[in-house]
Amino acid sequence: MIKNSHQTISTEVIKWRRYFHQYPELSFEEKRTSKVVGEFLKSIGLHVKENVNGYGVVADLIGSEKGPTIAFRADMDALPIQEETGLPFASKIPGVMHACGHDGHTAILMGAAALLAAQKNKLKGNVRFIFQPAEELSPGGAIGMIREGVLHGVDAIFGLHLWSEFPSGTFWTCYGPMMSSTDHFMIEIEGKGGHGGMPHKAIDSIVIASHLIMSAQHIISRNIDPLESGVITFGKLHAGTAFNIIANTALLEGTVRSFTPEVRKTLQTRLEELIEGLEKIYGAKITMNYRQGYPAVINHDKEVEMVIGVAKEVFGVENTRIMRPVMVGEDFSYYLKEIPGAFCFVGAGDPNHPIYPHHHPRFQIDESVLPLAVQWFYRLALEYLQ
Template identity: 40%
Template sequence: MSVKEKLFQLLEDKEQRMIEIRRHLHENPELSFEEKNTAQFIADFYQDKDVKVTTNVGNGYGIIVEIKGNGEGKTIGLRADFDALPIVEEADVEFKSKNEGVMHACGHDGHTAYLLTLGEALIELKDEWRGTIKLIHQHAEEVPPGGAKSIVESGILDDLDEVYGMHIFPTFDTGVIKIVSGNAMAGRSNFDLTIQGKGGHGAVPNKTRDALMAGSYFVTQVQTIVSRNMSPMDSTVVSVTAFDAPGGYNVIQDKVTLRGTTRYLEEENKEFIRERMEAMCRGIEESFDVTCTLDYVYDYPVVYNHPEEAAEVKRILEGGVGNYLTEVVDGAPGSGSEDFSYYLLKTPGTFINVGARPVGMEDPYPNHHPKFEINEDALLICAKGLGDVVLSRLEA
């Protein structure tokens, strides 16, 4: 029996416990940078195993588990995140969140469960493969600055030759895996804008410097950054998502605040968006006699799947079609963002999308929805798929 066959048998034997781990984590979610109990659960899982465990890595509760194989070889990183979201759960499941207002609505509980199980199986077989595997249990993916950047900056992953991760999506069929080569997920920046004017009575607007009018002009003008300044071949979005100007019927407020987000699949566009927004603010100041304060924060970079590694991952996983997979397809780039991008900036690798559509649900709820659910059959698919990839790449 090959080492891969042995690995798959172990994973099948451990599947029920993997599901139980996922449900335990789902019942006990913790927000980004607050995952103390989750991190302790992960560390305790490896306590009596023959591995090196480093805790509190980066700017939070990150954990790196180093597994040494039987002899020298590549060093490969496998990552799963473990933070939850500030969402009141509405999913009809028996293992509903016990932490009111916090929910695993993005699948990170499943990510952690499959990586713990895969890690345990790889440890049990470590005399049968060569090289080193580093399991990256990452905190705080959901909230910038995120956990990945600080883990990379810690230097603990400087020896990686390749890095891989998987993400569960209930919006496509269980058994399907999607691979995107090149720019796979959007880069992201967020902005806050305060416009300070001079308030006054609604009956005499000429005595005011109307910040609300200036803010309304900004909302309209900012859309021209994409429509009139960027190539129609680029994938870029600028969205104002909040406009706050509370007040009464007859009072023109002296200040408004706006906030929003920008997404881009071409990393070079992030600077241009900021420059245009700053220029618009200067124009608004001149036109409306107000003061604009723009706080523009560069967030997660574009997720770039290295083409050579993406092609190899696709080839490896296609070998699992008819066994643990039904289909491997070329995916389309997405406008969501992910701080897995920081690992790929430093190390070649690929971020893999895994289908987890619940049985009988034709129109499933997407990630970050309060009724988010997954098909737990996807957990074994993730564990086998990532195990297949890592064993194949260690031999390459």
């Protein structure tokens, strides 16, 4: 009976995922998705609270005996991308696509909720299911969910991310820092335009911008401990109007990534000091708007041990691995700053299709891993609450 219910849920999870994929919704616009989620959670007897921090949904499964409360989180939002996969269940919403796997995350957690609801008499404690809006849009949905009390009474929290760049059916996590903080800066250089043949009468904003870009890389190599990690990337540089005119202004935009608060602070401070120095050297006016984004995802050791143990049972010992931290961000980090927990990746690279990175218009996942992810949540709850 239990085996049959697990097989049924596996089929339903794929159906749910395909439905969400066809009807993706941008950050803080997840109205249709949250309605489907909320109605389903009510139908299996959970205590459901809707419209949390916008379209967030929080549901509690109360076990048969008193005990700790464990929380699982899934993000629901999509991205402003025109899908090019050609899938029969491709997005029907122009310019919006689930290009990061959140459709799968939502379906997986619904499946886990269904299985656990059927076993609530075995639970010595409670499970809270958090369906979060707006992971993709800074400052993210996690902060608002926390402010609305979703972590009150929760002892530990866990989450996963489907990851197309890892082989399908593998499980990855690590101790301590796993994903980086994600800061964003915009810099405007106001020089003095002039004739391309008379640079001595101008203040060349492009030369200053070039100096700034190159010098910023020395912050990484000369101000950060070689055993630590940090990134300063300039992704945009706009300047000039013609080949023979010295540009009056230059606009730069980029990101700063790190794994520790100390390195994060150093990178910002040194970038500010560099700008002050270049102003004096060149006589230009340089302004920077620096915005701190998500903090680093830092796992807690005890919870990592637990998720690895469960993963070995579900994915197999040979498919459960310790990963190196990656310089991408996730607002799950805010939950881990409040309470113990752990985050992980589930490999979902489709072996039958070319592997495209997350946020790509041809991004796909291997749906066969969804039932494994459901089982991981299910067994994790049983172990924690038994």
